[in-house]
Amino acid sequence: MARKGDVVINIEKCKGCEVCLSACPNDVLALSKEVNSKGYHYAMKVNSECIGCANCAIVCPDAVITVYREKRK
Amino acid sequence: MKGNEALAEAAIRAGADAYFGYPITPQSEVIEYLMRENPADRTGMQVLQAESEIAAINMVYGAAGCGKRVMTSSSSPGISLKMEGVSYIAGAELPCLLVNVVRGGPGLGTIQPSQSDYFQAVKGGGHGDYKMIVLAPATVQESVDYVKLGFELAFKYRNPVMILSDGIIGQMMEKVELFEQQPRSKEEPEWATVGKKEGKDSVIVTSLQLQSEEQEKVNLRLQAKYREVEKNEVMYETYNCEDAEYLFAAFGSCARITRKAMEMARKKGIKVGLIRPQTLYPFPADAISELSERMKGILTVEMNAGQMVEDVRLAVNGKTPVEHFGRFGGVIPSPEEILEALEQKIIGG
Amino acid sequence: MSENTIKTPENLVYEKTSVMTDRVLHYCPGCGHGTAHRMLAEAIDELGIQGDTIGVAPVGCSVLAYYYFDVDMQEAAHGRAPAVATGIKRVLPEKYVFTYQGDGDLAAIGTAETIHACNRGENILVVFINNGIYGMTGGQMAPTTLEGMKSSTSPRGRDVKTMGNPLKITELVAQLPGTYFVTRQSVHTPANVRKTKKALKKALEYQKLNKGTCFVEVVANCPSGWKMTPVQSNKWMEENMFPYYPLGDIKVPEK
Missing domain, CATH: 3.40.50.920 (Rossmann fold)
Known part of the structure; x- marks a missing residue:
């Protein structure tokens, strides 16, 4: 079974470009309905399927995503 | 010694770290002398023939931004090409020494001596409100002495300095007394890009400001510096x-x-x-x-x-x-x- | 294990490298510049050369690159970055020197500086961002704009008979004996981003060997200039840019 992961998104720096959405293998991310202070819909977690692969963070042009992944037991 | 060669020797002796140039009559002897003399062996001074005057002045910008003593030389049409870089050097407040062995213009003009680049030297030449310190030698001796003085003024004010010579002084043979070899400086000025120091902010060499109020502050600082130059450095x-x-x-x-x-x-x-x-x-x-x-x-x-x-x-x-x-x-x-x-x-x- | 216990320092697998500053990038949403910046910053970080690296920023969209890289940097006049980098490297040969340039800067106004720095084999890294358009000035034609591609100065599409052909400058510099490693990458998918970083890291490692110029092109999108969404622009890039600018190594060091 895949290890569990999690992401922290700096929503104020997110520009809602959606590049991370298609990079995620488990459709964990979607754009928010709300906007941040710059007026952008930002990326947010919509399920708990994150495996901590960091694909989203790697393609994020604005470096807004921090990724965690549980250690192998 | 021939004017251009004496000037080149003076650059080595002034402890210059680098020379970037491009041949043009009547000043090609400067780079020819330096290449022949191979100062890398004598002092470690780097000499490079660039692909153009534009490249040469931007190499000067890069090396000057590292806090080094850098020089270039050319003659009128080549100096026109360098003017873009001079404006950036003045804007970024970098020290450097330029030599213009002036020939007649406009355009390709003539290879004979002239003083028709006075305006270009003292009124700008490049774009923007800036000033070069301009030294005008009348003898080969003075062009030698002004190399040393030029570097001193350039670093004192972090400003480009030009020796406005001409084809007579560049080509003339005259007796000259050369000053002793000065050591190359080992100093790393705090404004120089030499690699970010731990715990310190990175150093940025730039002439760009996005906000007009910030650019005005730069201009005011430059003007204050020029008033100091006017107060202290007049020679006649x-x-x-x-x-x-x-x-x-x-x-x-x-x-x-x-x-x-x-x-x-x-x-x-x-x-x-x-x-x-x-x-x-x-x-x-x-x-x-x-x-x-x-x-x-x-x-x-x-x-x-x-x-x-x-x-x-x-x-x-x-x-x-x-x-x-x-x-x-x-x-x-x-x-x-x-x-x-x-x-x-x-x-x- | 509950989610709350996952976000602990020992479980951290990815965060922004400290070689990038915390400033908000001024680039448009989805622009490849940010990712390219970050990969170069990560390469510098992983090699531990932050204090020994000097960068040169161009004129164009990435004119403010020095706000984002936490290394000493110089801002060059338009197109002159390779000459500025030459000046730096000649007086500080032990330092790592890179230029970061767009297509207008590197392949139009600065062609001479690019070719000659590569021809001299200056021991620098040239990072070339090719998005086929002038982004900063509002979407004008670039030397790398594709045939038929629309821009504000080729509103009916680039007519190669009158406007010239898209310039494959990377293939051109690969011909020069002075270049040591020449490659073309992209940053639009996780796999491509990883390859780009690997290339940049390799290029910086090669710089220590004094073998010549390393040249890394990154084919990138320009959603604003191309008038597409970021996701559309990445698809358009795959379908249109990559056939003309194929990804992969163009010149690799002989073993």
Whole structure:
């Protein structure tokens, strides 16, 4: 079974470009309905399927995503 | 020694870290001498023939941004190409030394000596409100000494310094006393990009400001610096001014010919003196203003169509008539015709 | 294990490298510049050369690159970055020197500086961002604009008969004996981003060997200039840019 992961998104720096959405293998991310202070819909977690692969963070042009992944037991 | 070669040797001895240039008549001997001399072996000084004057001045920018003593040289058409980089260097407040061995223009003009780049040197040349410190040697000795002085001023004010020479001084053979070899500096100025120091902010060399208020602050800082330069660095020589009724004003090689004309005039009983600005920026405006109060007239003698005459007129501010005599396009005026111009334009005028 | 216990320092697998500053990038949403910046910053970070690296920023969209890289940097006049980098490297040969340039800067106004720095084999890294358009000035034609591609100065599409052909400058510099490693990458998918970083890291490692210029092109999108969404622009890039600018190594060091 895949290890569990999690992401922290700096929503104020997110520009809602959606590049991370298609990079995620488990459709964990979607754009928010709300906007941040710059007026952008930002990326947010919509399920708990994150495996901590960091694909989203790697393609994020604005470096807004921090990724965690549980250690192998 | 030949002027250009003496200047090149002076660069090595002044502890220059690098020279970037591109050949052009009448100053190619500078880079030829440096390549022959191979200062990398003597002092570690780097010499590179760039692909263009534009590249050369931007190499100067890069190396100057690292806090190094850097120099380039060229002649008029090449200096025009360098003007983009000079503006950036002035804007980023980097020190460097440029040499213009002036030839006649405009365009390709002629390879013969001229002083027609006065405006370009002292009024800008590149874009934006900036000033170069401009030194005008009249002898090979002075062009050697100004290399050392030029580097000192460049670092004192973090500003480009130009030696405005001409084809006469560059090509002339003259006896010269070279100063002792200076060590290359090991200092790393805090404004230089030499690698980010731990715990310190990274160093950025730039001439760009996005906010107009910030750019205005840069301009105000530059202007304050230029006022300091004007206060501290004016250099000129006067000859026979004590009893003079008339005054010649001339710089560089032209001042030497004018001095001869002055001696001829004196033999004829005409009481004429000479002021020779050694710094064209800052200009000896106060000295000229003071002298003008007891002169019946002033004649500037220049190898151009009348450039320094504008600064002399500004300094004199109407207190006495100011006229210009010039030969240009590479023609060197004779003492006889200078004297004749004095008699016709000033004394008879 | 509950989610709350996952976000602990020992479980951290990815965060922004400290070689990038915390400033908000001024680039448009989805622009490849940010990712390219970050990969170069990560390469510098992983090699531990932050204090020994000097970068040169261009004129164009990435004119403010020095706000984002936490290394000493110089801002060059338009197109002159390779000459500025030459000046730096000649007086500080032990430092790592890179330029970061767009297509207008590197392949139009600065062609001479690019070619000659590569021809001299200056021991620098040239990072070339090719998005086929002038982004900063509002979407004008670039030397790398594709045939038929619309821009504000080729509104009916680039007509190669009158406007010239898209310039493959990377293939061109690969011909020069002075270049040591020449490659073309992209940053639009996780796999491509990883390859780009690997290339940049390799290029910086090669710089220590004094073998010549390393040249890394990154084919990038310009959603604003191309008038597409970021996701559309990445698809358009795959379908249109990559056939003309194929990804992969163009010149690799001989073993």
